[in-house]
Amino acid sequence: MSDTRSFLQTAKTYDLLSSYYQYSNPKLLEYYSQKHLKNLKKAAQQLKYEQMKITLPARVRILHAASAAPSIDIHVNGVRIFKNLSFKASSGYMSFPAGGHQLDIYLSGEARSPLYSLKMEFEGGASYTVASAYANESLTLLPFIDLPFVPPCEGKFRFIHLSPSMSPVDIAVKNGDVVFEEVAFQQASDYLTIHPMIVDFDVREAGTKHNISFLPNMEFNENITSTLYLIGLNGETNRLETLTLSP
Known part of the structure; x- marks a missing residue:
């Protein structure tokens, strides 16, 4: 359930409670009415934020953190975007549309079979560092959210x-x-x-x-x-x- 729906459901609950106390308890009527309005406001704010995230791009950079590994290229959705990264080298941030993306590691200059592939969901407005590292003696890609x-x-x-x-x-x-x-x-x-x-x-x-x-x-x-x-x-x-x- 999205945060927007959660706020709307809570607002509905408070609206029902305020209606229940409409004639029997003015203080509780006022209390639950205020709660109802506050949650409607939160729902509107959250909806605006969620809509904004859809339109904002994500920022992504790559870090080559696999010691003793050769230089690598990273392809995004089949296109070589990050080129010839050596150990300890990092790219600058690049912008990508929010949504699903395919990331593949290749040896630098090669494009036959990837060393590792990762499907990632980029959140609009978020920043990511995707690090190449060794895991079980094989290269892998590890995404981290930057704040x-x-x-x-x-x-x-x-x-x-x-x-x-x-x-x-x-x-x-x-x-x-x-x-x-x-x-x-x-x-x-x-x-x-x-x-x-x-x-x-x-x-x-x-x-x-x-x-x-x-x-x-x-x-x-x-x-x-x-x-x-x-x-x-x-x-x-x-x-x-x-x-x-x-x-």
């Missing part, structure tokens, strides 16, 4: 775990408290608002004090949303790296 809004004069950040050989991790301030708990491979943490500053992080084996890696001098600026991708540490790369992208 670029930041409170004024603040920063915002999250971590995404794309290191296939690494167990779930905790992200902690160096020698301090855990900020994000049990971020597993292919998962994103929640966003966290932060004052502009430079922070040193420890990447720990989840639930322990054992440090897997140290991430020094992570800088967060005001009015910027940052996503820090944990990459590397597969069969051929023994070094954990961090790649930061902002909308």
Whole structure:
């Protein structure tokens, strides 16, 4: 059920209650009448928002996060759109109509058989980063929704775990408290608002004090949303790296 229909059904329920108390209880009549009107207003606002999402395009970018993998092309609906992306390279955002789309990974310059295919539903007005990564020793595409809004004069950040050989991790301030708990491979943490500053992080084996890696001098600026991708540490790369992208 859409949010619009939910608000309309709630409004109908309050309308029935206000009618029931019309002659027996003026206070409840007024109370349920106000509830009825508020939900009608919410339904109208939600309908406007849903109609706007249909007309707005989605923004999509690609990140090549599969260490030791060759350069790749990404085809969208059979057309090569993102070309010759090497490891740690990312494209800019491109706009696509809302709705279903077919994404295929190819070795750069080839177009015979895709290495991996993904059908995605793009929501109008939404922003996505689609990351190539290894899963079970094969390339895959992992979509993540980006939320670029930041409170004024603040920063915002999250971590995404794309290191296939690494167990779930905790992200902690160096020698301090855990900020994000049990971020597993292919998962994103929640966003966290932060004052502009430079922070040193420890990447720990989840639930322990054992440090897997140290991430020094992570800088967060005001009015910027940052996503820090944990990459590397597969069969051929023994070094954990961090790649930061902002909308």
